[in-house]
Amino acid sequence: MKFKGLLLIALVVSALISLVSPRFNPYYLDILLGIGINIILAVSLNLINGYTGQFSLGHAGFMAVGAYVTASVTMFAGPPLLAILGGGDSVAGVSILFFLGLVLAGVVAAVVGFLVGVPSLRLSGDYLAIVTLGFGEIIRVILQNIQAVGGPSGLKGIPPYTSFFWTYAWAAIAIYTVLALVHSSYGRGFLAVHDDEVAASAIGINTTRYKVTAFVVGSFFAGIAGGLYAHLKSFIAPAGFDFMKSFDIVVMVILGGMGNTFGVVVAAILLTVLPELLRPVAEYRMILYSLLIIIIMLTRPQGLLTFNWRPRAVRAHEQS
Amino acid sequence: MTTPAASTFALLELRSCTIRFGGLTAVSALDLTVERQELVGLIGPNGAGKTTVFNLITGVYRPTEGEILFNGRSIVGQRPHEITEHGIARTFQNIRLFPSLSVFDNVRVAFHLHLVSGISHALWRGRAFGEEEQVVAAQVMEMLDLFQLGRFRDAPAKSLPYGDQRRLEIVRALATRPQLLLLDEPAAGMNPTEKAELMKLIRFIKDKYKIAVLLVEHDMQVVMGICERIAVLDYGVKIAEDTPAEVRKNSKVIEAYLGEDHVAPG
Numbered sequence: 184m185k186f187k188g189l190l191l192i193a194l195v196v197s198a199l200i201s202l203v204s205p206r207f208n209p210y211y212l213d214i215l216l217g218i219g220i221n222i223i224l225a226v227s228l229n230l231i232n233g234y235t236g237q238f239s240l241g242h243a244g245f246m247a248v249g250a251y252v253t254a255s256v257t258m259f260a261g262p263p264l265l266a267i268l269g270g271g272d273s274v275a276g277v278s279i280l281f282f283l284g285l286v287l288a289g290v291v292a293a294v295v296g297f298l299v300g301v302p303s304l305r306l307s308g309d310y311l312a313i314v315t316l317g318f319g320e321i322i323r324v325i326l327q328n329i330q331a332v333g334g335p336s337g338l339k340g341i342p343p344y345t346s347f348f349w350t351y352a353w354a355a356i357a358i359y360t361v362l363a364l365v366h367s368s369y370g371r372g373f374l375a376v377h378d379d380e381v382a383a384s385a386i387g388i389n390t391t392r393y394k395v396t397a398f399v400v401g402s403f404f405a406g407i408a409g410g411l412y413a414h415l416k417s418f419i420a421p422a423g424f425d426f427m428k429s430f431d432i433v434v435m436v437i438l439g440g441m442g443n444t445f446g447v448v449v450a451a452i453l454l455t456v457l458p459e460l461l462r463p464v465a466e467y468r469m470i471l472y473s474l475l476i477i478i479i480m481l482t483r484p485q486g487l488l489t490f491n492w493r494p495r496a497v498r499a500h501e502q503s
Numbered sequence: 504m505t506t507p508a509a510s511t512f513a514l515l516e517l518r519s520c521t522i523r524f525g526g527l528t529a530v531s532a533l534d535l536t537v538e539r540q541e542l543v544g545l546i547g548p549n550g551a552g553k554t555t556v557f558n559l560i561t562g563v564y565r566p567t568e569g570e571i572l573f574n575g576r577s578i579v580g581q582r583p584h585e586i587t588e589h590g591i592a593r594t595f596q597n598i599r600l601f602p603s604l605s606v607f608d609n610v611r612v613a614f615h616l617h618l619v620s621g622i623s624h625a626l627w628r629g630r631a632f633g634e635e636e637q638v639v640a641a642q643v644m645e646m647l648d649l650f651q652l653g654r655f656r657d658a659p660a661k662s663l664p665y666g667d668q669r670r671l672e673i674v675r676a677l678a679t680r681p682q683l684l685l686l687d688e689p690a691a692g693m694n695p696t697e698k699a700e701l702m703k704l705i706r707f708i709k710d711k712y713k714i715a716v717l718l719v720e721h722d723m724q725v726v727m728g729i730c731e732r733i734a735v736l737d738y739g740v741k742i743a744e745d746t747p748a749e750v751r752k753n754s755k756v757i758e759a760y761l762g763e764d765h766v767a768p769g
């Protein structure tokens with residue numbers, strides 16, 4: 184199908200760009216990779232908050248889980264594993280190690296997401312938001328108290344493995360996953376749960392299962408994004424994954440338009456670039472940033488991009 | 504669709520079902536039976552407990568006492584989606600479509616129970632997935648066309664005219680392939696022409712899909728016109744159960760609900 188073809192093209196393009204990306208200006212490359220990571224975070228949260236309509240405020244917590252898991256893998260299990268995988272700095276060895284670390288990060292974050300989701304998703308609306316906020320903070324506080332990963336002072340010297348390829352390959356996979364799920368007869372169930380839970384269960388939809396599934400898939404990608412973030416910044420501390428980080432991601436989702444993947448991607452780009460563009464105004468930066476968000480919210484409450492964008496493959500498929 | 508083993512049982516049987524909310528007994532020791540392919544009406548004044556009966560059958564509420572059997576098996580304590588899986592579908596008094604989904608998707612999502620494809624198929628998007636999606640799309644369109652909703656396929660459900668929304672909700676319920684369809688006041692807010700169409704529609708559904716229908720309705724013209732049997736509730740108690748002609752003459756029913764106007768003209 185064309186859907187998978189688009190994913191393949193995205194993967195190939197990110198690999199090709201990755202060949203030249205080391206020659207990019209490091210400052211721009213840093214922003215570029217930050218955009219990719221934010222895209223993964225926002226698109227995955229959009230499955231939970233947007234498509235399924237379950238307002239979660241704990242995304243940063245799952246990101247933290249992923250960041251610490253991947254960093255632990257590459258820092259503690261890395262040296263002995265690399266020795267086996269062909270030693271030292273071989274690209275293949277590092278790639279395999281980093282890939283495994285990221286996947287493990289996603290899986291662990293997904294498991295935590297499952298454990299948090301099953302009890303929380305009995306609630307809805309404001310209550311769910313508060314409970315997920317609480318769980319996010321609990322995860323952060325637990326990490327703060329594990330001395331093996333640095334406690335409150337965090338982990339330093341994480342190897343800078345995050346490259347253009349890894350970031351954008353995972354961003355493409357996250358976008359593909361969410362779109363592929365939602366654009367299927369099975370996946371319309373997420374939207375049905377969003378629209379009317381009572382009606383959804385009346386047509387045989389196990390609403391709890393759908394909600395937990397959205398939560399688990401969302402947490403998986405938050406974990407991946409966390410792993411990429413850790414190996415981009417080389418330093419992580421629990422304080423970086425507090426609820427303000429969760430709010431940032433929620434703002435991207437709301438600004439992009441709940442349940443509009445394309446809009447959310449645009450919002451993720453915009454909200455990563457905007458603070459950088461505002462650097463020249465120094466101390467007024469965050470005031471301007473907040474003002475701009477308020478203005479956008481007032482003028483485009485339905486999201487930046489309201490038109491119902493769908494890949495041509497999906498439209499053709501729906502018409503067949 | 505009916506299994507031979509189950510055919511000795513009534514399709515749906517409520518045995519002295521009672522539900523209390525605190526001090527209020529909403530439904531009291533109700534016995535009600537619906538046979539296969541039967542069209543039964545449930546009537547009564549406002550607050551008599553008709554919708555509560557629906558909520559009991561569909562698992563929204565659990566009866567305080569009593570038993571509910573579907574095809575001879577107890578469904579008490581099961582969750583609404585499990586009960587739909589067994590073959591009971593419903594519509595709601597205040598229409599509950601998926602407002603932001605298209606007309607097409609409202610019906611498509613109701614095929615959910617009979618899909619082979621799950622999350623892994625949706626992600627892999629292999630040939631089997633594509634074929635099933637095409638089959639589902641064709642079946643959805645067939646149903647939409649059958650119920651004159653085909654031209655609205657891409658419109659958001661909330662944008663439909665009222666009567667069409669009612670019809671779409673019925674189509675969505677039918678897409679779950681029920682053996683019993685519960686209709687909660689389908690004629691509410693309809694004009695006489697729409698009501699006449701609705702009556703034709705309900706008969707058509709019953710004959711085409713060979714299913715039983717349990718109908719809660721205030722409109723006597725509709726109820727008397729199509730039901731084979733009518734049960735009358737008053738304050739949660741069943742005060743009568745008979746053919747439309749007999750119910751119309753029943754003095755208790757006249758007193759509690761119908762009033763003198765509805766005494767059989769002949």
